[in-house]
Structures are given as structure tokens and as C-alpha cells.
Amino acid sequence: MSDLLIEAHELTMRYGPRTAVDHVSFQIPKGRVFGLLGHNGAGKTTLMKALVGLLPAQGQLRVLGLDPLRERVKLLEQVCWIPDVAVLPRWARVSELITMLGGLHPRFSAERARTLLARTDVSLRDKVSSLSKGMVVQTHLALMAAIDARLMILDEPTLGLDVISRKAFYEMLIDEWCDGERSVIVSTHQVEEIETLLSDVLMLNEGKLALAISLEDVDRRFVALSHDAAVAADMEAAHPLLRYRVQGGSAALFDGEPPQHLLPLGRRIRPSLVDLFVALTRRPEAHRTQFQDAR
């Protein structure tokens, strides 16, 4: 069996005249946690819907070796998908959701779902409508984590939740689902919060893939130099990807090794994913403002 769970080649998706996903190619092997990052409207949800067979895409796309559009039902037997926060039916009791998933999903374990739910504040008799948003999301994750699948796709799963709920969600995801064989793709705006969970990132910018890289390679490829204001002009002259504020001064982010003459002028620091995200997905006008601010 191939180690690649997803193979996308030159994927293009359009809504009428607007191109939502533009010639995107990437591969996702097993055992990885991918962050799908992008601004609103960057094409994240559109891409995820293509991965689960809800939208057609031009180009080549295989998920678990299947064509998502033609083999959606078979694919979803091996893929967990949490499309949004609070999409569980509000009229249902938690126990009824377990019963229904048991009948609809061949790889669902009711026993495991009950075990996972026992670790939360959610009772089996609770109605979804009576749960807080955070509890609904926890319930949804517990149900999905009880599916013996190979891939989990999460689209902004913690949007609008408080920090405690977000933390509890990601803890359950990592502790109860990720086992080194399964893979996760999670799209979110809260980049800084999941940075430590990720093994790889995909960055979408206006439908185009701005970056597809492992976090190990991020450290190898991108270099940031923190520096004093006195050498700002020198840094700027070297055309860094981004100049931004850091504690006690400014920093310049470079794709690759900075010019040798700059190295003595600054101190190497590890660029955060947020900085990299801003650098690679910013709009030109945002860039100008940020650049001026950093002086």
C-alpha cells in the first residue's frame, strides 16, 4: 500500500469566472499532521470539499487511492471529516448520534466513542442544542475519533471557541487519534496555536499554493535575523521576504541564507509560522504598511 494518502496534481477549481484553487499540487504521506493555512477566501474550504468528493476539480486528485468525486461513499468510510464548528444536528441526543453513526459508518466504534466522551463534560443523554459550542465541538471530535480511519480532515474546527475549548480539542485530537500512521489536515486561522502540533504546512494564497513544506525544512530553508534599527537600511537593501517587529527591535526574514555581510549585523532567530504565513500570503498593500511599521 502506498504511503501517500493524498496525491493532488494541478488541481484547479472555479466558481463561475472566479478561480478558487489555481493549479495546486501537493502530496500527503501517512503519519503527518498538515496545517492548511490561508486567508479568508484563499480556497481552503473549496480544496477540502474536493478532497471529500463534494466539489469537482480539474486536474488529478487521488485520496487513499480513490477518486473522491466518483467514489465518495467508499472514501468517506476511511476518512473523517469535520467540516465546521457546530454542525451536529441540534435535535439529536448524544446517544442517538452514537446509534446513528454506528449504523452509518462501518468503521465507527460506539464503545470507543463512549470512552472518549466519558473524558469530557458531555453526557450521553445531553441534547446537542443544550451543549455549549465548545462541548459540541468536543462531541463531534469524540465521535469522529471513534472512527478507525486513515485520514482526518478538519476545516476551521475551533473557529469561535474560547482558548480552553481549543486546547481541549487539539489535545484530544493528538492524544486520541494521531498514532503515527494516520494523517490529519487541519485548516485554521489560529496558526500560532497549532504550530507545535504540525509536521507540515500548506499555505494557500488566493487559490495558489504559496508553500508546501515540512516544519523541519522550514527551519532549514528560512532564516530570520533580528537586528537594531541602525542596520534597518542594510537589511531592507537585501530584499527580505518580510520585515517585522520582534521583542526589542526588528527582524528580517529571508528565504534561504541571508547575504554573508548581513550575518554579523543581526542575530539568527527561528521564524515563527505566523511570520512565514504573513510573508508568503500578504497582499502588496499590507506589505507596504507592515514594512513601514517595522522601520
Next chain:
Amino acid sequence: MNTLKTLLQREWFQHRTGWIVIALVPLAIGLFVLGMTQLHLNVDGNEATLTIEEAPPVALALAAIAGAGAAGFFVAWLVSLFQVPGLARRDQQDRSIEFWLSMPVGHAVSLAAPMLAHLLLFPLAAMGIGVASGLALSVLLLAKTAGLAAWFGLPWLSLLGLTLALMLRVGYGLLLTTLWLSPLILLAMAASAWLKRWGLPALVAGVIVVGKLLETFFGTPVVWVTGRMLLERAGRGLLTGEKPGGVAVNGNEDPTAMLAQAPGWLWDDALGATADLAHPLLLLALAVSAGCFALLVLRRRQGA
């Protein structure tokens, strides 16, 4: 794994409270009516007053059982017909559509299950509960009028045989009626799915405008004729109302004599309703239904 069974179970989870209340309506009405001592009957257009004490016990029992069963069936069926257009977009409305789309279940079965539950299973179950309610009401009715002994003295074999025959006829009839009404039902569902709350008004307005245009400019009332034929055949699906010899039933029969004859008559009636299927209109109905169902599948594939 039985996906259809689970989807039907979902309907039960979601609608059970309303369904139970509706199914118990005949019992509530029956108990209310029992509180009255006189029944006003309308026989062959002539207003007549008949105290229930004068009616034969078998007729009273039959009226209670068949009446409660019919009331349960028709109330449930009408409620379902009223609800069905909304089924097409209920999951979009409560934002759970993406949860259902994340399940490994085909679109067609996801759409067919609620239709099956609402249009066939619920009305039939309500009829069954109505008949059971009618049996209970018949005990109270006869205990009040002719004494409890009269209830035990009823010709139960014939009475239950007729009840069973009636239920089978209505069950089969509902299948035929739903078949004839399916283009109208699915048109309403498709309109609701695609045009949301404007779907039904737009559909009604569209049918009226097209019907008027065809009638005015082409002199063909094809829309009205087709609609009337569909409704007539849907009605005949439930009960053609014809005796084997072609004589219409007038409701002025001796109930005891009818008990023995009725199952055979119901069988013939079912055959007559089946014969109605041999008509080109059925092909048109099936084609329109299939087209509308495809529109529903397409809409569901698009998700929210």
C-alpha cells in the same frame, strides 16, 4: 450494515414526539365524542338523528375501529404532505447538512429515506395506532350503549378480517396514491430545495401562469387536465369506490352483511386501482418524478 434502516431510525429520533402526538389524535377525538350521547348522521343527504343506543353493536364497533384508523391515517398523511416539501432543505436550515455529508452514505438513499418514512411508514403506523385506539374506543362505546357483553359477543373473526383487509387495502392504496402524486410531491420538494422559501409560491405561480398561457394562446388546458387526472387517479388509488359490477357504493348497506362481503370487494377495488396504472400518464409521472429527484440529488451534492 443497513444504512436505510439507520436513516429511518434518524427520522424516528427527529420526529417521534410529533408523530406520537399526531397518532394519538383519533383516540383523543374518540374520547371526546364518547362524552356526547347522540350522534348526528347524514344518510344519503338526509339529515337524521340517531341515538347511538339504537345502532347495532357491530356497526358501532366497526365505526369506532375503521373511523379511528381512517382518522389516524388521514391526519398523519396530511401532516406529512404538508411537511414533505420542507424535507428537502431541513438539514441546510439547521446547518447539519455538512455533518450528514460527512457520512459514507449515498445522496439518493439519504433523500429516499425521509420520503419513505414520512409519506408511507408514518401514515401507515398512524393507521395501525388508530385501529388499536378504535378497538379501545369500541370497548368504551359498547360498554356505554349495549353493555360490555355485547362487545364480547361481536363477530370478531369477520370484524378483524375486515379490519385487516381494510388496512391492507389502504396500505396498498397509499403506495399507488403516492406513485400518482409523486411528480407533484417531488416538484414541490425540488422547488423548495432550489428556491428555498420562495420555492412553493414560485411553483404554484409558475404552474398557474403556464397553464393560463397554454389555455389562452394554444387553446389547450393540458396543465389543468393533467393535474386533475393525477389527483383523480391518486384518489382512486386509495379507493375506487366501485363494486365489481360497476355499481357505486352508496353507504346504505347493512353493516353485518358488509362484513362478509367487504374483503372480496376490497380485493376487487385494489385490482381496479392497479388497472389504473396501465395509462401513459404514469410514464409522464415517473419521468417528472425522476427528473425532480435528480434535481434534489444535485442540490444535495452541492451541500450548504
